Amino acid sequence: MSLTLKDIVVSYPSKRGEVLALDKLDLSVESSSFVSVLGPSGCGKSTLVRLVSGLLKPTAGQVEFNGQVIKGARDDVGVAFQQAALLPWKTALDNVLLPMSLTGKSPRQHQETARDLLDLVGLKGFHDRYPFELSGGMQQRVSLARSLIRNPSVLVMDEPFSALDAMTRENMMVELQRIWLEKKPSVLFITHSIQEAVFLSDRVVVMSGRPGKIVADVKIDIPRPRSIDTLYSPEFIEMSNYLRSIFDDHE
Numbered sequence: 001m002s003l004t005l006k007d008i009v010v011s012y013p014s015k016r017g018e019v020l021a022l023d024k025l026d027l028s029v030e031s032s033s034f035v036s037v038l039g040p041s042g043c044g045k046s047t048l049v050r051l052v053s054g055l056l057k058p059t060a061g062q063v064e065f066n067g068q069v070i071k072g073a074r075d076d077v078g079v080a081f082q083q084a085a086l087l088p089w090k091t092a093l094d095n096v097l098l099p100m101s102l103t104g105k106s107p108r109q110h111q112e113t114a115r116d117l118l119d120l121v122g123l124k125g126f127h128d129r130y131p132f133e134l135s136g137g138m139q140q141r142v143s144l145a146r147s148l149i150r151n152p153s154v155l156v157m158d159e160p161f162s163a164l165d166a167m168t169r170e171n172m173m174v175e176l177q178r179i180w181l182e183k184k185p186s187v188l189f190i191t192h193s194i195q196e197a198v199f200l201s202d203r204v205v206v207m208s209g210r211p212g213k214i215v216a217d218v219k220i221d222i223p224r225p226r227s228i229d230t231l232y233s234p235e236f237i238e239m240s241n242y243l244r245s246i247f248d249d250h251e
Helices: 045-052 092-102 107-120 136-148 166-183 194-200 228-232 234-250
Strands: 003-014 017-029 034-038 060-065 077-080 154-158 186-191 203-207 214-219
Touching: 003 045, 017 034, 017 045, 017 186, 017 214, 034 194, 045 154, 045 186, 077 136, 092 107, 092 136, 107 136, 136 154, 136 166, 166 194, 166 228, 186 194, 194 228, 194 234, 203 234, 214 234, 228 234
Parallel strands: 034 186, 034 203, 077 154, 154 186
Antiparallel strands: 003 017, 003 060, 203 214
16 A cells, blocks of 8 residues: 655644644655654654644645545554554453454454464564563564554654564564564655664655754665575665764754
8 A cells, every 4th residue: 555645734832832843745655665854852753644644634635545535533543653552451362453452343353363463573472571571672563563463564663663672673563574474564664773774674754853854765785585694784784874964964
């Protein structure tokens, strides 16, 4: 499913007057592609997440899926946030099934799918563990499985690895790539990490500081599948340095 944002403007009131968060932003995510949005803190990246997930209406412009304007939350959009946000009294399996419960659907009918997803994200044998029994990386894996439970056409990820240590982040990048190659949803990945953006993406969109505007749209031609060794390849380093120069000019 393709995703298109057209002439998006988002502003909101404050005690000091109107604040412009996004200004005339245009963005497209082709079907089954992986697009990262790279930008400094406060540039409106998380606002994009709320727009695409249907939790926020733009002040002007529109968000479309396959040409249809988004008017609210959709079942075919999965969202993974910065924090895993697991319910501590529920097992990993029950946390994955939570979206089904919230939409009035019977979790029992989706238990096999939830188990398969936990296996897919590398948590076979941990279905009945509680969050306190899981590491930070494992909790993020549960969160990722939960975002996939409704088999979304579009997956929106808001800096999902930001709270993890460096080695766990690298492992999660490889795992996410593997899962994406298998499931092939359209992905909009929000990050402030150049390394994550280059490693995971087909394209990297660079945003300026507030008000958020797109200042570059860069194609990543590094062959897949990518491994940890890719991080040290000349083409990866060259692309990372190029994005760094753009990022620094517009931070």
